[in-house]
Amino acid sequence: PGQDRAWYASAETVPGPTTEKLQVYAKKYNMVIIVPIYEKEQAGVFYNTAAVIDADGSYLGKYRKNHIPHTTGFWEKFFFKPGNLGYPVFQTKYAKVGVYICYDRHFPDGARILGLNGAEIVYNPSATVAGLSEYLWKLEQPAHAAANGYFMGCINRVGEEKPWNLGKFYGQSYFVDPRGQIFAEASRDDDELLVAEFDLDLIDEVRSTWQFYRDRRPETYGKLTEL
Structure with missing residues (x-):
């Protein structure tokens, strides 16, 4: 989507509204769900994140993408910081x-x-x-x-x-x-x-x-x- 600050508005907290909605479905269908989300940790701090929800609907945690590319069409360094949670x-x-x-x-x-x-x-x-x-x-x-x-x-x-x-x-x-x-x-x-x-x-x-x-x-x- 190019280097457009407007996309920052699509980020959300993790856990947050998307994980809360999917926790209901994880519990209903007794399934584990991996949820990619554009995460906003605080003002100006964003990550490419995946949340993990267990089959009972509980939020287990998240992984933040560690390796961030920056190339035509995929200007990820403009949108994300490198992950800081290791490899959980x-x-x-x-x-x-x-x-x-x-x-x-x-x-x-x-x-x-x-x-x-x-x-x-x-x-x-x-x-x-x-x-x-x-x-x-x-x-x-x-x-x-x-x-x-x-x-x-x-x-x-x-x-x-x-x-x-x-x-x-x-x-x-x-x-x-x-x-x-x-x-x-x-x-x-x-x-x-x-x-x-x-x-x-x-x-x-x-x-x-x-x-x-x-x-x-x-x-x-x-x-x-x-x-």
Whole structure:
């Protein structure tokens, strides 16, 4: 939408009016909901945020997007500060859930921390148009899932955003298992509800075979934070 201050008015507190409305539906349908929201913490301080609501309707907390891009059509540094809540994992009724948001997926470091923090399922809500990143869409996140031994729910919108000429959003939302195998996928063009069952026992099976957590050498990774 360009660098237009008018959009600041669409931000809201988290928790706030949107989470309160969706808490009712989470409880009614006994479902966990991940809610992307444009968050206003205080005057002039905004974040790209996703709230997590448990199946009993309780608000569990939020994740703030850590990696903020700034490129044509996606002037996110104009609208958001980088997240300051780390990489939290939420104990829901069904699983331990972590969240990554859109551009975050290009960074394996946070994906690893989510695994170290105990995530069993990581959701990545995205709004990404066709281009170079489409090739990466089914490359990076299956790699995160396999490297860290968890499931991922990879969500991307479809269609176009009028009146702006951003390009076509390529959809193809999917679920991927701890082996890095996609086991359910939505279409490129249509609004769809993707439903699949997750066998969480597969996490223990995979991690007992691929001992990536055991064989890590964090004492050798100092350069990751020095450079």
